[in-house]
Amino acid sequence: MLASEKRFVDKLKNYLLFAGPTTLVFITVIILPFLFGIYLTFTNWDGISKAYTFVSFSNYKQVIQDPAFWTSFLRTVKYVFYTVLLVNTIGFSLAYALTGGKVLGENLLRTGFFVPNLIGGIILGLVWRFIFSNVLVFLGRTLNIGFLSTSWLANPNKALWTLVIVTVWQYSGYMMIIFIAGLSNIPKELLEAATIDGATGFQRLRTIVLPLMVPAFIVTVFLTIQRGFMVYDVNIALTNGGPFKSTQLISMFVYEKAFLSQQYGVGQSEAFFLFLLVAAISLTQVYFTKKLEVEV
Amino acid sequence: MSRVKLSLSVLVLALVLSLSSAVLAADVHVTVLNSKGEIQAQLEEIAAYYSSITEGVTVEIAAVPVGQSPFERATALYASGNAPTLLMVDAGDVLLFQDRALALNGEKWVADAIENSLGMATADDGRILAFPVTVEGYGFIYNRAVVEKALGRAFDPKTVNSIDALRQLFDDIEASGQASIVIGPEDWSLGAHFFALAYATQSPDFAEIKKFQEGLKKGEIKLADNAQVNGLLDTFDLMKEYNYDKIDPLASTYDRGTELIGTGEVAVWFQGNWTWPQIKDFTDNREFGFLPVPISSNPADYGNTQVPVGVTKYFIMDAEQNSPEQQQAAKDFLNWLGYDPEGQKRMVIDASIIPAFKNITIVPEDPLAASLLEYVREGKTLNFVLNLPPDHWAQVGASMQKYLADFVDRAGLLGEIEAYWLGK
Numbered sequence: 001m002l003a004s005e006k007r008f009v010d011k012l013k014n015y016l017l018f019a020g021p022t023t024l025v026f027i028t029v030i031i032l033p034f035l036f037g038i039y040l041t042f043t044n045w046d047g048i049s050k051a052y053t054f055v056s057f058s059n060y061k062q063v064i065q066d067p068a069f070w071t072s073f074l075r076t077v078k079y080v081f082y083t084v085l086l087v088n089t090i091g092f093s094l095a096y097a098l099t100g101g102k103v104l105g106e107n108l109l110r111t112g113f114f115v116p117n118l119i120g121g122i123i124l125g126l127v128w129r130f131i132f133s134n135v136l137v138f139l140g141r142t143l144n145i146g147f148l149s150t151s152w153l154a155n156p157n158k159a160l161w162t163l164v165i166v167t168v169w170q171y172s173g174y175m176m177i178i179f180i181a182g183l184s185n186i187p188k189e190l191l192e193a194a195t196i197d198g199a200t201g202f203q204r205l206r207t208i209v210l211p212l213m214v215p216a217f218i219v220t221v222f223l224t225i226q227r228g229f230m231v232y233d234v235n236i237a238l239t240n241g242g243p244f245k246s247t248q249l250i251s252m253f254v255y256e257k258a259f260l261s262q263q264y265g266v267g268q269s270e271a272f273f274l275f276l277l278v279a280a281i282s283l284t285q286v287y288f289t290k291k292l293e294v295e296v
Numbered sequence: 297m298s299r300v301k302l303s304l305s306v307l308v309l310a311l312v313l314s315l316s317s318a319v320l321a322a323d324v325h326v327t328v329l330n331s332k333g334e335i336q337a338q339l340e341e342i343a344a345y346y347s348s349i350t351e352g353v354t355v356e357i358a359a360v361p362v363g364q365s366p367f368e369r370a371t372a373l374y375a376s377g378n379a380p381t382l383l384m385v386d387a388g389d390v391l392l393f394q395d396r397a398l399a400l401n402g403e404k405w406v407a408d409a410i411e412n413s414l415g416m417a418t419a420d421d422g423r424i425l426a427f428p429v430t431v432e433g434y435g436f437i438y439n440r441a442v443v444e445k446a447l448g449r450a451f452d453p454k455t456v457n458s459i460d461a462l463r464q465l466f467d468d469i470e471a472s473g474q475a476s477i478v479i480g481p482e483d484w485s486l487g488a489h490f491f492a493l494a495y496a497t498q499s500p501d502f503a504e505i506k507k508f509q510e511g512l513k514k515g516e517i518k519l520a521d522n523a524q525v526n527g528l529l530d531t532f533d534l535m536k537e538y539n540y541d542k543i544d545p546l547a548s549t550y551d552r553g554t555e556l557i558g559t560g561e562v563a564v565w566f567q568g569n570w571t572w573p574q575i576k577d578f579t580d581n582r583e584f585g586f587l588p589v590p591i592s593s594n595p596a597d598y599g600n601t602q603v604p605v606g607v608t609k610y611f612i613m614d615a616e617q618n619s620p621e622q623q624q625a626a627k628d629f630l631n632w633l634g635y636d637p638e639g640q641k642r643m644v645i646d647a648s649i650i651p652a653f654k655n656i657t658i659v660p661e662d663p664l665a666a667s668l669l670e671y672v673r674e675g676k677t678l679n680f681v682l683n684l685p686p687d688h689w690a691q692v693g694a695s696m697q698k699y700l701a702d703f704v705d706r707a708g709l710l711g712e713i714e715a716y717w718l719g720k
Contacts, residue, residue: 046392047367047371048367048370048371048374048392048393048395048396049392049394049395050395050396051395133547137544137547150543150544150547151544151546151547153546153547154481154544154545154546154547154701155546156703242483242546242694242697243481243546243697243698243701244483244694244695244697244698244701244703245690245694256687256690259365259367259368259371260365260367260368260686260687260690261685261686261687262367262392262686262687
């Protein structure tokens with residue numbers, strides 16, 4: 001009894017010594033604001049005044065009944081679906097092509113594909129804004145390509161795709177790095193044995209590489225889902241939600257509700273609601289993809 | 297030994313403390329949050345000049361980032377305990393800061409402010425919370441040289457006093473091969489300025505406009521039955537018909553508009569006097585002016601010969617997070633802008649601000665400001681409707697963009713706007 005108590009105190013001491021400062025910072029800048037935020041969802045605060053009243057669940061009721069919130073949410077789901085699909089497919093294809101010495105200049109190409117990820121979202125949005133509204137339109141008009149002759153950013157049916165394209169361009173290289181790490185961990189003897197047994201390249205990919213890459217996919221799919229739902233910088237810099245709110249993704253919607261419409265309580269409720277939804281989706285994804293993992 | 301160490305460190309500490317407090321006392325920092333991005337450079341020059349002529353006062357100008365509203369920025373600064381001494385906020389937001397702003401009733405300029413300029417800045421308890429920064433107005437900006445060249449004769453802006461007259465003008469301009477108009481698709485321009493004319497033209501009496509808005513909130517008003525609303529949209533249809541960027545109306549931008557009007561590529565642009573600092577970079581021509589936005593075929597109707605004019609920006613002074621010294625320095629700075637000949641000159645001439653004070657007699661060199669002042673002198677003004685809900689510009693602006701790009705018809709547009717107002 002005494003010994004275990006002593007051990008606990010020792011452990012606590014060690015913990016405080018090494019992780020104490022981090023814990024303190026984590027509690028003060030993450031946990032406390034989070035809890036305070038939840039408290040604010042039950043008030044009608046406008047963001048600046050000192051007086052506000054307690055309104056119990058009416059903010060949540062308003063969120064659930066607001067069709068604009070759900071439109072924006074479903075639009076975000078659509079965006080996330082396509083980006084997750086494309087980022088992972090392209091990222092994996094790039095990684096597969098750039099491992100095992102299949103192409104010349106492997107390292108140079110890897111670096112090249114990774115670079116977009118080093119550019120900040122706002123700058124990236126502005127660069128692509130110029131490309132979509134000036135460069136492509138100019139090309140479309142001089143070469144008479146119909147679908148390029150008007151700006152995609154000004155067309156509500158195409159503007160969401162500009163966001164998807166830019167996101168794919170930005171993250172494929174990043175996911176490629178994770179896939180490359182995964183690919184280099186696959187034991188060579190397995191692949192060699194399969195080759196000796198007469199397996200074609202595609203058979204090796206399907207029956208050996210992909211099953212062994214599940215842990216990498218868990219990470220990349222989780223990252224892309226979470227980033228997709230939280231995207232804000234590219235959204236504001238590239239389309240600014242336009243034309244007429246047709247590309248306003250959920251983060252931007254929540255932000256505008258809180259700070260532009262001056263309904264901080266409602267905005268905060270939307271944010272908390274979004275947190276629950278994203279957490280649920282991500283955890284489900286991790287739970288189910290974990291089941292696909294195989295032992296070597 | 298240790299005692300020597302101790303006394304030494306106490307001494308050093310005392311020195312450091314006295315030094316730092318001396319430095320603090322000598323230098324009062326006044327920070328100003330600017331929300332008029334187009335005059336950021338001019339304000340920085342004014343601040344640098346003022347800091348150089350005053351002993352121990354430094355004025356710094358911070359900008360509201362592009363795309364953020366002044367209110368958003370202010371809430372963030374307050375939440376971080378970093379409130380600037382002066383915050384330039386939109387007229388409709390002033391009273392939201394009544395818990396945080398210093399009452400300025402005792403200031404000299406209160407007596408010199410022009411009529412109606414302090415209404416939006418006065419709390420229910422009579423406290424005056426803000427310094428009116430600038431008077432602004434908007435309408436159709438025309439480039440006189442381009443219009444007269446296209447028409448082949450002298451142009452009298454007073455002849456444009458109905459929708460038919462405006463159509464005639466556009467027809468005549470286009471007949472010479474000159475493009476007549478470009479529509480800027482910005483939501484703030486279409487929502488907060490263009491559609492706000494629908495409220496402003498209801499009546500010269502502001503109380504009537506408020507009543508109209510109350511009616512919209514209760515869903516008692518059918519916009520489709522309103523003559524002014526329909527007239528305004530008839531004018532908008534006319535603008536759409538002649539729009540220079542008709543092929544891709546939503547791809548046009550504010551910067552492109554300043555360039556097109558400045559270089560004379562188009563003759564007319566719907567915007568306000570705040571565009572002058574950019575327009576003047578494209579031309580040496582100084583003959584620009586405003587035309588009213590007509591709302592009917594009868595020249596005598598209210599709104600056909602008037603342009604909206606009002607105080608759009610106010611400085612509030614922080615009462616909580618700045619020291620009394622900083623507040624005093626900020627008050628001195630405002631007085632310098634309002635009463636010192638150099639301050640007046642720099643504000644009116646350099647920054648193209650139309651002041652809201654009777655005592656300032658300097659005439660702006662900027663032709664758009666001069667044109668507005670002419671309307672003011674003739675009493676031909678509409679209310680610049682500034683009491684709209686905070687997201688009105690974004691939501692109604694988005695609906696107007698849909699109408700501009702033909703994604704909704706008029707009934708759809710008016711339905712969306714009615715739905716927006718309901719229950720506000």
